[in-house]
Amino acid sequence: MSKANLLDRRQVVSALLANRKDVVAIGGLGASTNDITAAGDHARNFYLWGGMGGAAMIGLGLALAQPKLPVLVITGDGEMLMGMGSLATIGLQKPANLSIAVLDNEAYGETGGQTSHTSAAADLVGVARACGITDSRAISTMAEVETFAKTVHDLSAGPRFANVKIDSASVERILPSRDGTYIVNRIRGDLGFQPI
């Protein structure tokens, strides 16, 4: 399963968030949410521990509500496959401030490493492009990751999609808060919203 020269997921996410400024980052259910935590807990991190398939749509709702803020969804291939229709929904809405990065290890890492559809057949970049997300790219180098991280701040040219091929090696679990209300209200507070 392991292939040569695949990227390290923690390095990829660190690079995506290294100069995040006002980015709101959403981590999909599974290892992606831990990767975001490993890059540093942040008031604008949205950690998902459930709702598989919903990460991109949470990103869309946030991006439409806050068009002046860059919104970055970081999720896995299995989570994205479950919410594949949301790429069509996003392609139709075309939120210029929304970026999606899929960490594609071609496996369901949290459940024992069973191979996912991207290992043999499914091409998520092709799906995203065919759904109207014209800036859809396959990434295999850290230089491309760094370029993508910069474009996330360009609020005029999204939506954009990147599929990043990563190593399927398991990494240390670094767990964020599991309290959903805390997570949401912390982001809302940072954006200037009062509790109800």
Place this chain on the structure above:
Amino acid sequence: MHARADASDTAPNWPDDIFATLQRFDVRQVPYVPDAGHSKLIQRVLGSSTMRGIPLTTEEEGVALLAGAWTGGQRGVLLMQSSGVGNCINMLSLIPILRFPFLTLVTMRGEWGEFNPWQVPMGSTTQGVLELSGIKVLRASNAAEVPAVLEAAAAQAYNALTPTAVLLSQRLIGAKVFTR
């Protein structure tokens, strides 16, 4: 082609009542999977300068969208048909966990003079599925009660964060009639 039974010849006004209530509650994002019963309301939403109609490929997308909208400071409402409630089930778990205001307006099939047997199983369990998922269910069965039911639903959803579904009964929207 389909016509409507048990509905007046003129276009009904209750969708306008719904639209007015949603506007008054500052609803901004309106995800939907189209349904004939929602067609007039969807038209009003798509013509609105303050609301954004967002067509979905499946209803569960709308639940996640509303979580994101609230995190970004906006209220929304999910429009769907009773079949769509089944598509939402796991995503409904976001509502108590994230505690965002959730309002959905569900046009009913599978009841009151239904022609299509395939609609009956999900239509029969729609209310139970919602209630088991922690969502309060209100129902409007005639046009006269739509404004009061919508007002109550929106108030408790947005003011008290009580997840609420309004079932718009097939008696209200008119059973779909299948003709050539």
